[in-house]
Amino acid sequence: MCGIWALFGYDTTDVTQFTCALTMAHRGPDCFRFENVSEMRNAKLAFHRLEVVGNVGGMQVMTSSTHDQLPHLTLICNGEIYNCRKLKEEFAFEFESTSDCEVILHLYDKFGAEETSKLLDGVFAYVIVDTREYRVIISRDTFGIRPMFYYVTKDGQMGVCSEVKGESEFIHTSPGCGEDKTGLIQAFPPAHYMVCDSKVGSHYLIGQLLKCCYVTGDNNDVIKKNIRTLMTNAVEKRLMSYRRVGSLLSGGLDSSLVAAITAQKLRERGVEQPIQTFSIGVESSPDVIAARKVAEHIKSEHHEVTFSPQEGIRALEETIFALESYDVTTVRASIPMYLISRYISENTDTIVIMSGEGADELAQGYIYFHKQPSPQEGDIESKRLLTDLYLFDVLRTDRSTAAHGLEVRAPFLDHAFVSYFLSLPASKRMPQVSNGVEKHLLRSSFDGTNLIPTEILWRRKEAFSDGVTSKKRSWFEILQEHIDSMISDEELDKARENYPFHTPRTKEALFYRRTFESKFGSKLSKLIPYQWLPRWTGSDDPSARVLAHYQNDEE
Incomplete structure (x- = not known):
């Protein structure tokens, strides 16, 4: 997890640029660099580094001369x-550093911007400055696991940043950058790259296709074996780190599988230290109880973080600032993740954190998928959720962990695993009517492996923001009770007048929106285009605990 920041076309003597670049220091607490690229439109680049791969030679801002004697390519x-x-072996690239990111410069020099992004297997948000062609190239990975925001003004000025804080702060404080320009800041879309060619004034925004991985075999046993193999490979490639690797462990299917495979692979590599796993909840939390069983099974060094409702409420505003979001379900789920990330940073030596993010979207794990009208509709919804992950769950995991100098990795969003899983018939991926359980295909693929306890393998889906509290008093109810006294009925009645875009419909939503705008202004509210809600249920609340299917199952 690192932080990138770039400005083009501004006065390089403006000292506010340095101050604004520092707003993301939490993303890279190990090193910081701030440089001019004088040959390129007064370009200024900043990089905050969290050391995970490579030694000191992996520090950025990185330059490369490639075929010329004078460097003309610069990367963050x-x-x-x-x-x-x-890639290095296939194309015989000669590296000048120990950084895995250096391959991006070599690919761009050999193949150009579009092919570079398509050849990469990983997570990334990058900026290349090409002073020979007078171009700036930016690109973001398929699911937007690494964040990136940008803007381009009518005058040709441009900004790029890992978090909107860096750009909004500059626009607000820099002379000549008025409030009206704040609305220009937007999330750079995942699976895209852009070429800004200053010679001709062109901008190209072209979608990157998901890498396909069709493994032969169509009977159930072969499919399940392929799923196990691809998932194991997805975890193993994400162990690339010289820092300690741990895993979030909610006690649900997704995080339990990831933690178990990670523990297994670390042992196979001869790592003597047991994997550290982390769970969080209030007293009587079903997640904490389930996670404890998994930790005992995989023999991890397990850490249980207990927080009180009051502690969660006290962290509410700082969590919204870290998130840069006011979406209700995102905020609810982020508070416990923010608190556990703080604990990991302050009390352990684990830096890289494995997570089960993406499984619910890919494998139709949300309870409301039981209501899908048809397998085809379920397939459409699953792909929509994956496309929008960067606005919600991926955003939550990135900001909650990065706020405390940690790096999160999500094996379920591996290119090969996702493309193979989506290539399977929609009817195989939907919840099975016979036993009423979601993610049946994923669960059955690991049945009989003893990777995790059977009771956890077949445990009913529990949303993270619900499972951290008891079933008698859910986390969303605790938040709503607190916020009810802070927002009057009159304020809610005036919400449409005061917030015409994406109008809050509940006091909870209004409180989050008001808090967000107090920190980032009203124009940046458009960064969140809609509130995450379940489909096909008619529910106005994102919690699974308000759905009839969940309630019936608990009776």
Whole structure:
């Protein structure tokens, strides 16, 4: 996890630029560099480094001369390129550093902007400055696991940043950058790259296709074996780190599988230290109880973090600032993740954190998928959720962990695993009517392996923001009770007048929106285009605990 920041076309003597670049220091607490690229439109680049791969030679801002004697390519990248070694050997690249990100410069020099992104297997958000062609190239990975925001003004000025804080602060404080320009900041879309050619004033935004991985075999046994193999490979490639690797462990299917495979692979590599696993909840939390069983099974060094409702409420505003979001379900789920990330940073030596993010979207794990009208509709919804992950769950895991100098990795969003899983018939991926359980295909693929306890393998889905509290008093109810006294009925009645875009419909949503705008202004509210809600249920609340299917199952 690192932080990138760039400005083009501004006065390089403006000292506010340095101050604004520092707003993301939490993303890279190990090193910081701030440089001019004088040959390129007064370009200024900054990089905050969290050391995970490579020694001191992996520090950025990174330059490369490639075929010329004088360097003409400059790179800043927040990412990990898992197929770096393979690409280096295949194309006989000669590296000048120990950084996996250096391969991006070599690929661009050899193949150009579009092919570079398509050849990469990893997570990334990068900026390349090409002073020979007078171009700036930016690109982001398929699911937006690494964040990136940008803007381009009518005058040709441009900014790129890992978090919107860096750009919004500059726009607000820099002379000549008025409030009206704040609305220009937007999330750079995942699976895209852009070429800004100053010679001709062109901008190209072209989608990157998901890498396909169709493994032969169509009977159930072969499919399940392929799923196990691809998932194991996805975890193994994400162990690329010289820092200690741990895993979040909620006690649900997704995090339990990831933690178990990670523990297994670390033992196979001869790592003597047991994997550290982390769970969080209030007293009587079903997640904490389930996670404890998994930790005992995989023999991890387990850490249980207990927080009180009051502690969660006290962290609410700082969590919203870290998130840069006011989406209700995102905020609810981020508070416990923010608190556990703080604990990991302050009390352990684990830096890289494995997570089960992406499984619910890919494998139709949300309870509301039981209501899908048809397998085809379920397939459409699953792909929509994956496309929008960068607005919600991926955003949550990135900001909650990065706020405390940690790096999160999500094996379920591996290119090969996702493309194979989506290539399977939609009817195989939907919840099975016979036993009423979601993610049946994923669960059955690991049945009989003894990787995790059977009761956890078949445990009913529990949303993270619900499972951290008891079933008698859910986390969303605790938050709503607190916020009810802070927002009057009159304020809610005036919400449409005061917030015409994406109008809050509940006091909870209004409180989050008001808090967000107090920190980032009203124009940046458009960064969140809609509130995450379940489909096909008619529910106005994102919690699974309000759905009839969940309630019936608990009776």
